[in-house]
Amino acid sequence: MSKEPDRLFAQPLPQVPDFAFNEDVVRVFPDMIKRSVPGYPTIVENLGVLAAQFAQPNSVLYDLGSSLGAVTQALRRHVRTDGCRVIAVDNSIAMVERCREYLNGQDSMFQELLPVEVIEGDILALQFAPASVVALNFTLQFIAPDERLALLSRIRQSLLPGGALILSEKLRFNDAEEHALLTDLHIAFKRANGYSELEIAQKRSAIENVMKPDSLEEHRERLLAAGFSKVVPWFQCLNFASLIALP
Ligand SMILES: Nc1ncnc2c1ncn2[C@@H]1O[C@H](C[S@+](CC[C@H]([NH3+])C(=O)[O-])CC(=O)[O-])[C@@H](O)[C@H]1O
């Protein structure tokens, strides 16, 4: 994957455009997500470990909003269950092209990886096959809030017994003090990773219209409303968390 550093918001912009997963973002994405999301490498690596516990024979593992395929590759490395295959889906053409290149490269270096198909498409329009693992790793927060319940319900319907949805998201907090503290600590994390005050401010204004985080309580209630029976948080670092939802 590209090692180009993220300097997308380093210069003052007369008007900060809404954030989009375009070519410019794709080029710097691995650096951007690692320096912006506390715990990201831990979440991705352990998603593979978790998935191996839920994978059922002859089923599909979905990586929804796959970006450059980091989660897909963790699934392919850890899951050894017979007859499993991974379907990665993203609606950014730029992401999908680079994702296919990356995964092809991995195929030429390692044997025994699960087969994978990378689909360019909207996860809201996807026809789900019977699935044992569905990963939504920092993707639901970019889906329009009024579409989220229907999407989770369709995922729930596609899940096989013994399977799981793994949902990672940036969190918002209903308690104003808790929200302010964790937001400040996230800014400190970004600063410690070399982002300037200008970069932090411009990125914040770029994402505010396109990325709408929910609280942990909202996630839990919506997952239960979608038909999941149990919601178990397994990771939190500052205002970023990952949940296991069981069918
Ligand atoms: N409706 C949609 N349909 C398909 N894809 C979508 C949609 N909306 C957004 N996306 C895609 O969801 C991804 C979200 S990034 C996921 C990181 C990855 N999971 C990772 O673990 O590296 C999260 C982030 O950058 O914070 C982008 O690639 C979008 O194009």
Ligand SMILES: O=C(O)C(=O)Cc1ccccc1
């Ligand atoms: O950068 C941030 O503040 C975030 O909340 C995370 C993020 C990471 C990558 C793309 C968009 C948002």
